[in-house]
Every structure is written in C-alpha cells, then in structure tokens.
Amino acid sequence: MKRRDFLKNSLVFVSGASVCASALEFLDPREVLAANPEVRWAFLVNTHKCVGCGFCVKACKIENEVPFEANVTRTWVERYVIKRDGEVVMDSPKGARDGFTSKELDQGASGMRRIPDEEISQAFFVPKLCNQCQNPPCVQVCPVGATYQTGDGVVLVDRSWCIGCGYCIMGCPYGVRFFHPVEKVAEKCNFCYHRITKGMNTACVDACPFGARLIGNLRDPDDPVAKAVMTQRVGVLRDEYGTKPHVFYIGLNKEVR
Amino acid sequence: MVHGEFWTIKDLFVLPNEYVYWSIQIVLYPYMTGLVAGAFVLSSLYHVFGVEKLKQIARFALVFSFALLPVAMMPLMMHLQQPLRGTNVLMTPHFTSAISAFGIVFMTYACIVGAEIWFVYRKFIVDSIHRLQAKSSRGPGESLLLLIYKVISLGAMDLSKEALEADHKAVKFLAGLGIPVACFLHGYAGFIFGSVKANALWMTPLMPVIFICSAVVSGIALCIISYAVFMELRKWAARRNKHYFLPDALAHGSSAVDPEHLRSVQGHEVKMTSKYLLIFMTLAITLELLDIIFRGYTAVKSWDILRDVIYEHDFVKIFVLQYGIGNVLPFLMLLAPRLTTRRAALACLLVLFGVLMMRWNVVIGGQAFSLTFAGFMHYHLPIIPHDMETFKEGLGGALLVVSTPFIIFYFLNMIFPAFLEEKEAH
Ligand code: SF4
Ligand code: SF4
Numbered sequence: 001m002k003r004r005d006f007l008k009n010s011l012v013f014v015s016g017a018s019v020c021a022s023a024l025e026f027l028d029p030r031e032v033l034a035a036n037p038e039v040r041w042a043f044l045v046n047t048h049k050c051v052g053c054g055f056c057v058k059a060c061k062i063e064n065e066v067p068f069e070a071n072v073t074r075t076w077v078e079r080y081v082i083k084r085d086g087e088v089v090m091d092s093p094k095g096a097r098d099g100f101t102s103k104e105l106d107q108g109a110s111g112m113r114r115i116p117d118e119e120i121s122q123a124f125f126v127p128k129l130c131n132q133c134q135n136p137p138c139v140q141v142c143p144v145g146a147t148y149q150t151g152d153g154v155v156l157v158d159r160s161w162c163i164g165c166g167y168c169i170m171g172c173p174y175g176v177r178f179f180h181p182v183e184k185v186a187e188k189c190n191f192c193y194h195r196i197t198k199g200m201n202t203a204c205v206d207a208c209p210f211g212a213r214l215i216g217n218l219r220d221p222d223d224p225v226a227k228a229v230m231t232q233r234v235g236v237l238r239d240e241y242g243t244k245p246h247v248f249y250i251g252l253n254k255e256v257r
Numbered sequence: 258m259v260h261g262e263f264w265t266i267k268d269l270f271v272l273p274n275e276y277v278y279w280s281i282q283i284v285l286y287p288y289m290t291g292l293v294a295g296a297f298v299l300s301s302l303y304h305v306f307g308v309e310k311l312k313q314i315a316r317f318a319l320v321f322s323f324a325l326l327p328v329a330m331m332p333l334m335m336h337l338q339q340p341l342r343g344t345n346v347l348m349t350p351h352f353t354s355a356i357s358a359f360g361i362v363f364m365t366y367a368c369i370v371g372a373e374i375w376f377v378y379r380k381f382i383v384d385s386i387h388r389l390q391a392k393s394s395r396g397p398g399e400s401l402l403l404l405i406y407k408v409i410s411l412g413a414m415d416l417s418k419e420a421l422e423a424d425h426k427a428v429k430f431l432a433g434l435g436i437p438v439a440c441f442l443h444g445y446a447g448f449i450f451g452s453v454k455a456n457a458l459w460m461t462p463l464m465p466v467i468f469i470c471s472a473v474v475s476g477i478a479l480c481i482i483s484y485a486v487f488m489e490l491r492k493w494a495a496r497r498n499k500h501y502f503l504p505d506a507l508a509h510g511s512s513a514v515d516p517e518h519l520r521s522v523q524g525h526e527v528k529m530t531s532k533y534l535l536i537f538m539t540l541a542i543t544l545e546l547l548d549i550i551f552r553g554y555t556a557v558k559s560w561d562i563l564r565d566v567i568y569e570h571d572f573v574k575i576f577v578l579q580y581g582i583g584n585v586l587p588f589l590m591l592l593a594p595r596l597t598t599r600r601a602a603l604a605c606l607l608v609l610f611g612v613l614m615m616r617w618n619v620v621i622g623g624q625a626f627s628l629t630f631a632g633f634m635h636y637h638l639p640i641i642p643h644d645m646e647t648f649k650e651g652l653g654g655a656l657l658v659v660s661t662p663f664i665i666f667y668f669l670n671m672i673f674p675a676f677l678e679e680k681e682a683h
Contacts, residue, residue, distance in 0.1 A: 076273045108632060140354065145351040161349070164337050164339040165336070167356055170453050172455060175627075178260075179259065179338055184260075
C-alpha cells in the first residue's frame with residue numbers, strides 16, 4: 001500500500017467511524033424517546049363551557065366501576081359562587097354526580113345555604129380530576145411502588161400490589177385519591193388509560209355535551225389540546241407545590257382552590 | 258361504605274374524596290414507636306454515659322423497650338387496607354418513600370436491641386443453664402426455660418473474666434450505636450408526616466425533631482410508671498409470698514425478696530429518672546411552642562386555616578389537654594420539692610396523656626381542614642365496632658395495641674428478669 005493510499009484510507013476510516021459513532025449515539029432510541037417522547041397525555045378543561053350537568057361524573061363512575069352510590073369519585077365538578085362582598089361559597093354535592101339541580105349550596109354539617117341572586121357577582125363550575133403530575137408526590141411516597149408513572153405521563157395504580165396505607169392519598173395536594181370501596185386499594189382517575197391507548201377518548205370527554213373537556217397529546221403540534229396550551233392563557237391548579245400538573249384550565253379564577 | 262366515611266363529619270366546603278383517612282392507629286403508630294425509642298434512650302443513659310444512679314431502671318427499660326418493639330409495627334398493620342400485603346414493603350421497597358425506609362431502620366434497630374439484651378444477660382443465661390441443669394428434678398416450666406436458655410445462649414458458655422469484659426464492651430458499643438438509631442427511628446416517624454407537602458400542618462422540617470424529643474419524654478415517663486407499678490406489685494407479692502406475681506421469682510426460685518429493700522430502690526430510681534424526664538420535657542415543649550410561634554410569625558398562606566384549627570377548633574385539645582394537663586401540670590408536679598413515688602407516677606401518667614394528645618393533634622388535627630382551606634372535617638372515634646374496620650380503627654383496636662406490650666413484657670420478664678439485682682448482669 002502506498003503511503004498516500006494509507007493516509008487516505010485511514011482518513012476515510014477514522015471519519016467514517018466517528019460519523020458512525022456519533023450517529024449511533026444520536027440514534028440510541030431510549031435517549032431519543034426520553035428527549036422527545038412521542039406522547040405526553042394532557043387534559044384541557046374549559047370552565048367557560050362547563051354548565052355543571054355532571055354527565056362526566058356519571059359516565060366516569062360507570063366506565064371505571066366506582067360504585068355509583070359511594071361518596072367518592074374519580075372526577076367531580078365544583079360550583080363557585082362569588083358574592084358581591086367578595087365571599088366565596090362552594091359546593092359539590094355527591095361530586096355533582098347528578099348535576100347541580102338546586103340553588104341551595106351544600107355546606108356539610110352547616111346545612112344548606114341559599115345566596116340571593118342579587119348578592120351574586122359571579123358563578124361558575126370547575127371540573128376536577130387527577131392532574132397526572134409530571135412530578136407526582138403520590139408516586140414519590142408509595143412505599144411499595146404500586147403507584148407508578150408511565151412513559152407517556154399517566155400515573156397508574158397497581159391494584160394487585162397496593163397495600164392500602166393511604167400515604168398517596170395524604171401526599172396528593174389535589175385530593176383526587178381515595179380508597180376503592182370494593183377493591184380496598186388506592187383509586188384515582190387514570191385518564192381512562194385503557195381507552196386513550198387504543199385511540200379513543202376518555203369516558204368523560206365523550207360524555208360532555210358542551211365540549212368542556214378535551215384529552216390530547218402535548219407532543220403533537222396539531223393536537224387541539226397542545227395548540228390551546230401553546231397559544232392560549234391556560235392555568236394549572238396549585239402550581240406552588242411543584243407537582244407540574246398536566247390538566248390545563250381555560251378561564252381559571254384565582255378563587256379556584 | 259367508603260373508608261373514612263363512618264367517622265368523618267364534613268363541614269363547609271370539603272372535596273368529595275376527602276375523609277380522615279389516617280385515624281387512631283396512625284395516632285398510636287408514632288406514639289408506640291416513640292415509647293420504644295424513649296425507653297431505649299433511658300436505658301442507654303446508664304450503659305453509655307455511666308449514670309450509675311439509673312442502673313436499676315436502665316435494665317428494666319431495656320427489656321421493656323424490647324417488649325414494646327413488636328408493637329411499634331402493630332398499628333401500621335392494623336391500619337392497612339390490605340394487611341396481608343404488608344410484607345410487600347420489604348419485598349419491593351420504593352426508596353423515595355419514607356415508610357419503606359422506615360422498615361429498614363426498624364429492622365436495624367430491632368437487631369441492635371436484641372443483641373444488647375443478649376450481651377447484658379449472657380452471664381445470667383449461662384448461670385441459669387448451670388443452675389437448672391444441676392437440679393435433680395425439673396418441672397415442665399423449668400424444662401422449657403432450660404431449653405429456651407440453651408437455644409438463646411447460642412453455645413457461648415465462656416464465663417471467663419476476659420469474656421465478660423468483652424460482653425461489657427459490646428453492651429456499651431451497642432447502647433451507643435442504639436441511641437442515634439433510636440432517634441433516627443423516631444425522627445423517621447416524624448419525617449413520614451413532615452414530608453407530606455400537601456398537608457399544611459405537617460409540612461415542617463421541625464417535625465422529626467419535635468417527634469424525637471416527645472418520644473424520649475414519653476418513653477421515660479412510661480418506664481417510670483411501669484417501673485413503679487411493677488415494683489409495687491412485687492412488694493405486694495413479696496409481703497404475701499404470692500410468687501405467681503413475681504414471674505421471675507417463680508421461674509428462678511429466688512424467693513428472698515425483701516419488701517423494704519424494694520421500696521428504697523423504687524423511690525430512688527423514680528426520683529432520679531424524673532430529673533432526666535424534666536430535662537427532656539423542657540426541650541420538647543420549647544420546640545413545639547417554637548413551631549407554633551414560627552408559623553404565626555411567617556404567616557404563609559395556610560396560616561389562616563391553621564390559626565382557625567389551633568386557636569378555635571382544637572383549642573381545648575391543644576392548649577387545655579395537651580399543654581395544660583399534659584405538660585405544665587406534670588412539670589410543676591415533678592418540680593415541686595419532696596417528690597414521692599406516687600406523685601411522680603401520677604405526673605408521668607399525665608405526661609403520657611399529653612404526648613398522646615400531641616400525636617392526636619398532629620395526626621387528626623392535620624387532617625381537620627380540607628385541602629381547599631375552605632372546610633373542616635371532624636373525627637369521631639368509633640367506640641362500638643360493627644365490623645372489622647371499625648374495630649381495627651376504633652377504640653377496640655387502640656386498646657389492643659396499647660395493652661400488647663404489657664402482655665409481652667410479662668412473658669419476656671420470665672426469660673430476661675428485668676428486676677434482677679444480683680451481680681449477674683451488667
Ligand atoms: S393529581 Fe394527585 S394523584 Fe394525580 S398525579 Fe398528581 S399527586 Fe398523583
Ligand atoms: S395506598 Fe397503595 S398506592 Fe397508595 S401509597 Fe399506599 S400502597 Fe401505594
């Protein structure tokens with residue numbers, strides 16, 4: 001081999017190898033996916049559109065087999081009535097499973113409360129559900145790993161492994177968790193994971209007649225939820241806990257807790 | 258019925274899924290763990306720091322803390338919705354969770370206490386084996402005892418001077434090691450609460466420290482009372498020769514117990530230990546008050562609701578029952594001159610009550626307000642059980658947990674006599 005050829009070949013080999021190596025590094029599928037996973041489920045709630053009919057709550061209970069009469073629910077709707085003097089009165093009777101049919105507000109042991117129309121400055125409804133936090137305290141505190149987060153951002157509970165300690169219920173700042181009355185394990189909304197992973201909508205989104213709820217993929221620029229989150233004023237609940245919730249609200253009021 | 262619904266009454270606006278989920282058993286859990294840790298710290302005062310005056314009660318405290326040990330886990334188990342899966346915590350520990358790390362600390366601690374007892378009583382065990390073997394005829398109880406001693410002696414029969422010297426060193430080392438681990442054990446119980454960021458009352462870095470101090474207080478108080486009571490029983494039994502009340506005397510045949518001698522030992526130990534109790538009480542009360550003052554001073558968003566809970570809803574429970582009857586009153590009783598055993602025991606009873614109230618106010622008080630800060634939840638302890646759940650999480654379950662250590666102690670005392678006075682143990 002001539003000296004010149006040797007140099008040329010070496011050069012080709014070295015540059016080729018380095019390209020190869022860098023290409024390999026770049027194409028490691030796990031890293032690529034971690035940097036830019038294709039799916040990150042997120043939820044969009046439009047409080048302007050919610051009328052408090054409770055169809056979503058009903059649909060959720062039936063879909064996910066949470067006993068209909070039990071006073072716990074994976075999703076619920078809150079009513080906010082703000083008086084002219086600034087007082088805020090709220091209620092959510094039975095999680096609004098049957099909707100808000102009365103003007104009386106359920107104040108628990110303090111009884112029912114009626115606020116005269118002329119005293120009301122503003123009234124609206126806010127649906128709530130698990131926020132599928134990016135940094136979920138419920139996953140952090142579970143002593144056995146029964147609560148875990150999937151790659152696409154949804155937090156799930158393994159019913160066969162949960163010991164029922166309730167630590168996750170204490171850890172969630174949104175109060176979305178409870179014990180399933182029949183299964184006796186921790187329970188919460190999971191964005192209807194069995195449906196969305198098959199390309200369907202969640203039961204509550206399907207049930208809402210007014211389009212107040214939307215589920216979507218934050219990583220897809222053409223997704224309506226992603227678009228709304230990027231281009232509109234959206235808020236999240238209790239940002240101060242650092243949980244990075246992934247349920248976004250349009251028209252969030254500062255009174256909403 | 259939904260878990261928690263039976264004993265929770267909601268007032269004003271409370272989220273639909275919110276109930277008092279952590280009830281009486283979780284009140285007892287830090288309480289019992291605290292007693293374990295506190296009793297151990299008391300026993301270490303003698304073994305590590307050589308406080309000779311506490312020699313008698315130190316041995317009692319060590320055996321008693323061993324009897325309390327299994328009970329520390331009991332409330333957790335009773336509280337689980339799936340108790341049969343309790344071991345999952347050890348099979349798939351999830352290390353970001355405070356509870357799972359607790360299991361490991363607990364096991365370490367159990368090993369340390371077990372080993373320490375073994376070294377403390379090794380000479381006694383070997384002596385007992387010789388004594389029982391020398392007997393020509395043995396009753397069934399004695400035979401069983403002999404078998405137990407043979408097993409737990411682990412074949413270490415050497416009683417030479419060097420061997421005993423080594424035992425002594427090991428005890429000192431283990432007691433020293435045990436103090437930080439005991440504090441850690443209880444600090445962890447505090448951490449389990451203090452790290453719950455969703456709970457405005459629990460969320461404070463002071464929580465582990467407050468828990469450690471009150472743990473030591475409650476442990477010492479319990480040891481004083483139990484010591485006084487057991488000694489009282491022994492005096493009574495010794496006077497009437499009712500040896501079945503002296504399990505150790507029954508098992509070991511040392512019938513010569515002099516009531517007068519017992520009385521003087523009892524008075525002396527109780528008085529000395531009360532001094533140490535006062536020191537730790539001062540520390541515990543200061544820290545707790547500091548916490549309240551600090552919260553009021555910084556007054557972050559949650560202070561509005563916390564103030565409501567502390568100064569209105571739970572006022573009686575916190576300021577009258579916990580601080581008044583549980584702290585100030587016994588403090589004065591212990592401080593007053595010419596302390597008698599009876600007064601000390603009564604004061605310690607109040608101290609125990611005060612610490613229980615403190616746990617109650619933290620655990621139940623922390624869940625008394627809604628996450629929304631708009632409503633309240635009132636907790637009613639189930640008294641008459643109507644199913645397994647209301648038994649476990651009610652008065653019955655609580656009494657079961659509280660009485661278990663005494664039952665364990667009764668039997669443990671037969672093997673490791675806690676009131677041994679001869680030069681047989683360290
Ligand atoms: S909202 Fe609560 S339950 Fe849902 S992921 Fe966040 S912390 Fe967990
Ligand atoms: S209740 Fe179940 S899911 Fe929740 S922390 Fe305990 S074991 Fe985990």
